[in-house]
Amino acid sequence: MSNDGVRVRFAPSPTGSLHVGSARTALYNYLFARHHEGVMVLRIEDTDLKRSTSAHDASIIRDLAWLGLHADEGPNTGGAFGPYRQSERAGIYEEAVQRLLAEGWAYPCFCPQELLDERKQQQLARGQMPKYDRTCLALTPREIEARLAAGERAAIRFRVPVGDVTFVDLIHGPITFSSDVIGDFIIKRTDGGYSYNFAVVVDDASMKITHVIRGEDHVTNTARQMMLFEALNEPAPRYGHHSLILAPDGSKLSKRHGATSIGDFRKMGYLPAAMVNYLVLLSWHPADEREKFSLDELVAEFDLERVSRSPAVFDVQKLNWLNGLYIRELGVSELQDLIAPHLAEAGMEFAPVQRETVAEAVQANLVVLGDAPQYASVFTDRVDLASCPCSEGLFTPGADVVFALAREVFGTMSAEYLPPPQAKELLMQVVALAKERGIKGKSVYHPLRVALTGREEGPELFYLIGGLGKTVLIARLEEAAAYVVERGPKQGVDS
């Protein structure tokens, strides 16, 4: 299919930070636009002045940038179809309202809210579909003028035409709505504000949007919007509605389910590449069975026809898996920079040589960058052999010899901290010397680990040797040796 001049838009309301659901919508739009070498427009739908803030506006833009989803046109980038904030487009909406009014597609309505509510209750009581009864459609121009002159405030309603509205959804296929169920809806409120559906249509039309990709919560709006396009004599875009994201309990994903905004995930230390990869997989699947994709690969392969129609449960486990995968792919210096803020936040400071060691040592364990302090703590924690159940490991036969040998070898260190390759050499020396004395394998590694860290698990020993520091290394070996002498070889085994 030819999609010449594809123009899509992502249109968030700045009433909160970027939600994972919205981010996925943005991603699908971005991928679709890029795939067809089209344009993505960012439009800020800030008509709800009470809840919209410029702080949210800014954070959404920042989060999109963080994900790598750059719009071609938008409030910050500019473009030929601006302004890109709805709050700055009142004139455009008003002009459209006047046009519809002049052409008989719309009419003023003076019905007070209380009356509307009352009629709705009556209709409901009779088991009818609540729908505006068109009282004000009967008003003559003279009556309208008189009431306006008398200072009465009017809302503007769209005169819904009869007949079905059918469209072929890009994801779901044909969907039909009967206009019988759609009452004459308001396009401009008595307070002067323009309704959501109306503003969206005027914007999509004037911004020459060709494809609207959005959440399924908008399917029913589509019928109204298509009527509006027809009335405005503008070609309607094609629509694609993707499913919504659910929480593990099957309900709508919300704050009470924990992290739901892109900002939350960024702070915890998820990588944008993992986020994008996870989000796209939530309801899209390639023709083969690959699971890992870069943004560029997605651009090449993304296809709305392969987007699933059923809602998807947000599964952090799979996100975690992907994040770990991407973390393990990082180069040391890159990882070092990424974990630095998390380490700093935990109050951990490291010497320059140590940083590389710590990053490398911790890499395979990380699920999120925020886990770094937890794993880096082997390098900073104090060791208290007496209160450590693992001190039993210090009494391994030959351990005292290993400590002495290590003490000797580490004493030759030319610097406080050593990079991993050099540290590894030292370890090898200790291992070789121990072997000469008939001590090998587990009997050298294990007691050494316990002596140096007071723990039984942790990164490979040479990282510890390079990153703990000569001073600490020697002090701990001496402590361990003293501990063994003091407690005797049998101690600890029985307790």
Next chain:
RNA sequence: GGCCCGUUCGUCUAGCGGUUAGGACACCGCCCUCUCAAGGCGGAGAUCACCGGUUCGAACCCGGUACGGGCCA
């Protein structure tokens, strides 16, 4: 209440009339390893929501029901 949409392992999904219903996460086991991870290998896990129909044959097509979700107000 009406109208729309959806329903395949716990989760994300493949499947588009004939398959031992495939993959991934999670789970379990084994290997690797001083340890924790990572990695490799393997296992278990789905009466394809249900009931009818069409067909020689249905997860795939049709109808209904149930359940879930969305929108309107």
